[in-house]
Amino acid sequence: MKRLFVPLAAASLAAAALAIPAQAAPHWVKDPLTPQPKDAYGAASFWLDANGAALKKATQYTWDAKDVDKIVRKGGTTPDDGKPGATAPATTSSGGKTKNVNLPRTIGKVFFVDKSGKHNFCSATSIQSRHRNLVVTAGHCVFESGQDVFAKWVFVPGYYQGKAPYGIYVGAYAFTHYDLDVYDDYDGDYAFVAVHNGFALAGEKEVTAKEYHAWAGDKWVKPREITREEFTKCQLNLGECWSEGKDTQPELAGPDHPEAVLEKVEVSPETYKKAKVGRAQGAKYGEPVTESVTEAQWKAYKGPGTKAKDKAGNYTITRYYVQRWVKPGTARKYFEGRFIIGLAKDTGRLGDVVGGQGFAWNQPMGQQTMVFGYPAAPHPDGDKPFTGVTPKYCYGKTGTKTIQANSFRVETHQVLKCSMTPGADGGPWLIKWNNAKRTGYVNGVTSVFYDNDGNDRVDHISSAYFDSETADVYNKANYAETKKVVGPNGELLQ
Structure with a gap:
């Protein structure tokens, strides 16, 4: 990917602004996802309806685990695209802590629907921005084959076992590198997505x-x-x-008719004696039934059966039945x-609810890096240690040089030893990780998976190197304004 230095003009620690030389062609591309609130409402409802059934149905982004690549060349170059820069993370009041690594509330899943109608997911994180509305993920988790954007694109921060604890955030606009959008070049495999205010169903x-x-x-x-x-x-x-x-009356039918039901019809003793035994229409329906009744019932009975009274004053009625096969009537x-x-509620701006990780570019390689994601796919050998319903992480130093691989025109990726499988793609690479605050600086996103030692197990992952061009894309996304989807009473805003 062609590199062009873009000098940094730091506007503030919270949001860096970049000045582009007049002769430089822009590296960024902006694509609409779901910019209108009425459409965003439908996208959010699609994923949340039926207790999140569509969320649970989604599988990791389409990827053949048997086709994981090998790193072609290590020890490439150390990128030198200018002065390092960074935007500080934004925090909110922290929740409870877990035993080892405090999983940040900023990480979550992005969900989308491809052209075939399949429900897919990738990993992502909230990132600090001027309007507190920005998500960063892999570009291939926004663009289908580097061309059209996916449908019904949403971000669910804090996703855990089918739940959306902080609401669902619908993508409004996607910003990515020109080379990914035009050439499907994975050296630019990242995307910054401006999302609308959060949305939750409220009964x-x-x-x-x-x-x-x-x-x-x-x-x-x-x-x-x-x-x-x-x-x-x-x-x-x-x-x-x-x-x-x-309203229709029952119709006589043969006993073999698929809708026929059996009824019993009371008849006189003479008719009963003449009836045959079997399943035919008008055949006997069991033996005569003699029942003891009160005197009042005995006197009131006007049916075709026989009445009797013995010397002790006991009253009986004997009833006789034949079969009637009918197709039932209707009412x-x-x-x-x-x-x-349907009621809904506005859960606020993404960054106000879960905070946002910092952003860093032109950083030295070989740094300690924390990577989060939701791995789900099996390893090439078929082993499936991950479910995709809970977040996982890897921690270690990235390589000191960029790598090349045959996959997707990869020429200048940074690499990390990690066994997470697809589903984790799009997950953030965080340097300067603060375990107490659960924050760091996004310095990459998971892009490609590798089986480098040939044992049919994923053992390395790589990310595009975040340089001045990445900062340029981020800066454009940083100024994108988005909207509320629902009003104070749960009404859809136009």
């Missing part, structure tokens, strides 16, 4: 028809079955009611509509 509420039709958010009509009398009253009051089906059903609106 549902039954409302009046007037409130329902005025509601701009998610809404639906739930049917409730009512009686014929209630239906008539509803119609007179011009309510939302309807009927389905029609018209009546329904009233209940107007339901």
Whole structure:
């Protein structure tokens, strides 16, 4: 990838601004994801509906684990693209601590849908920015084959076992390097995505028809079955009611008809005696049944059976039955509509909720680096030690020189020994990691996986080297403004 030094003009510690020489062509590309709140509302609802069923359905970004590459050449160059620069992390009040590494709330998963309709995920992190709305991940987790952006792109910080504890953040605009967008060059395999305010579902509420039709958010009509009398009253009051089906009488059918059911019909003793035994229409239905009854029941009985009274004053009725095979009739059903609106709440700007990692570029190589991600794919040998539902990490020094590999035109990647598998791609590479604060400086994102010793196990990962061109892309994303998706009452904002 062609390098061009872009001098740094530090505007503040929280957000670095870059000055581009007049003769320099821009290295960045901006692509819309879901810029309009009404579309963002639909994207968020898609992933959150049915208790996050779509989130749980997603699998790691498509990658054939058997095709992991080897590093072609180590000991390449030490990049020298200018003066090192950094933007400090932004923190919020910390939550509880875990035993070893305090997992940062900034890390999470990005979810998206590809052209085939498959639900995919990668890893990512919130990163400090002027508007506290920026996510950094791998470019291939935003762009499908380096071309069109994926659909329904969202970020879920703190993702853990199918939960979105801090809400879901819909991507508005993606910023990446020109070479990735145009040439699918993985030396620029990173993307900064500006996201809308967070969004969470907050249940549902039954409302009046007037409130329902005025509601701009998610809404639906739930049917409730009512009686014929209630239906008539509803119609007179011009309510939302309807009927389905029609009233039909049972029809005689053969015993082998797929819808036939057996009924018993009471007949006279003479008819019963003439009936045959078997499954045919009109055949005997069991033996005659004699039952003891009260005097009142005995006197009231007007059926075809026989009545008897013995000397002790006991009353009995003997009933005779034959079979009737019928196709059941149907009854018209009546329904009233209940107007339901789906409630949602604004969870705020991403950086205000979970904080944002710092950002660093043109840094010396060979630094201690913490890498987080959600690995899910098996190793090339088929072993599957990771599930993708919980975050994992690697820690160590990156190589002191850049590497080359055949994969995706990789020529100047930094490398780290790590056994995380795909699903972790897009996860942040953090230098100057502070375990107490759970913060560091993003100096790369996982891009490519390698089986370097040929034992069919992933043993190294690599990232694009973050240089002045990366800082240029970040600077453009840093100024992107996004919006609230829902208002204070849960209504969709236009």
